[in-house]
């Protein structure tokens with residue numbers, strides 16, 4: 458048992474290091490740092506409740522100060538833009554500009570993961586299981602969230618915020634995600 462856990466830990470570490478190395482190589486080619494492309498990539502997948510400095514720092518596991526510095530660089534160079542929340546004026550949302558989106562797309566295409574798509578369901582299950590067993594939550598999608606309500610075909614409401622969600626919204630990563638009891 459201990460041997461198999463150690464082997465799983467080894468392969469997770471290898472995969473994670475490999476992926477980060479490929480991202481770092483792409484970032485260097487673009488004249489950016491790894492954290493910059495990690496932020497750009499995150500902003501392509503997060504929903505409107507999860508696009509703040511605080512949430513990015515939680516997702517990437519880095520201090521808010523360090524993320525703020527990286528965001529400043531990305532904003533100054535036209536990769537991202539900020540907008541004030543319409544209700545809570547203390548909150549600023551971050552979004553990709555066309556330039557930032559194009560870098561994020563190039564990064565996705567720069568890593569050849571051909572054939573790996575078959576592994577997605579298993580990877581999602583593994584991620585959810587590790588999060589649950591280690592008392593971590595968040596950053597899942599609406600599909601597996603206990604707050605997701607589907608009043609009609611292609612019609613969704615978030616039971617936590619009582620706001621409507623589009624078909625596109627429900628595919629995005631959310632910091633408020635809480636897994637279904639028996640699911641992910």
Ligand code: SF4
Pocket residue numbers: 504506597598599602603604605606614615616617618627631632633634635
């Ligand atoms: S249903 Fe869950 S994952 Fe979707 S927006 Fe609401 S809290 Fe987030």
